[in-house]
Amino acid sequence: MTGAASGPVDVRAGRGRLVVAVALLDGQRRVLAARRTSPPAYAGMWEFPGGKVEPGEDELAALERECREELDVQIEAGPVLGQVELASPGWRLRVWFGRIRSGTPRAVEGGELRWLSVPELGDVSWLPADLPLVDALRRRLLEPEPLVFPAV
Numbered sequence: 001m002t003g004a005a006s007g008p009v010d011v012r013a014g015r016g017r018l019v020v021a022v023a024l025l026d027g028q029r030r031v032l033a034a035r036r037t038s039p040p041a042y043a044g045m046w047e048f049p050g051g052k053v054e055p056g057e058d059e060l061a062a063l064e065r066e067c068r069e070e071l072d073v074q075i076e077a078g079p080v081l082g083q084v085e086l087a088s089p090g091w092r093l094r095v096w097f098g099r100i101r102s103g104t105p106r107a108v109e110g111g112e113l114r115w116l117s118v119p120e121l122g123d124v125s126w127l128p129a130d131l132p133l134v135d136a137l138r139r140r141l142l143e144p145e146p147l148v149f150p151a152v
């Protein structure tokens, strides 16, 4: 896994495609996980809410859009949690910490949502690419330092 220092994916130039997602935290440092219903290979597995950045779209704008579409909430992004390569060549997943500015999350497109405490992070089957991110998330949430919102 790499951090934010590896630089942005050049989506506009078509040299890489990016999936953006969020580790949404509540006031008790719980994280929102979403259960996928499709495609069949991923159905029943859990992920960080998010989706693909459209060509020419700003990354954080895409993240905010996906959260509106999938969860019906407005979010505020904080620091980057990390990024990983996806199994599809040229695709990367970048995950930010986030918190809800307004709304109550609901699974607009089906599936299920769960707020997971740190000890519960291992209770669901995460998508394989997410596992290093979940490890990094667990480590960060066990640190006493607060996360800074918005990201600086």
Ligand SMILES: Nc1nc2c([nH]c(=O)n2[C@H]2C[C@H](O)[C@@H](COP(=O)(O)OP(=O)(O)OP(=O)(O)O)O2)c(=O)[nH]1
Pocket (backbone or CB within 6 Å): 019, 020, 021, 046, 047, 048, 049, 050, 051, 052, 053, 086, 093, 127, 128, 129, 130
């Ligand atoms: N949102 C999200 N996608 C992930 C995670 N981990 C992971 O491997 N992926 C993969 C699954 C998919 O191949 C891809 C995201 O595709 P998606 O289907 O959610 O994207 P989208 O909402 O834009 O949907 P679509 O327009 O392609 O229908 O990234 C994760 O934690 N969150």
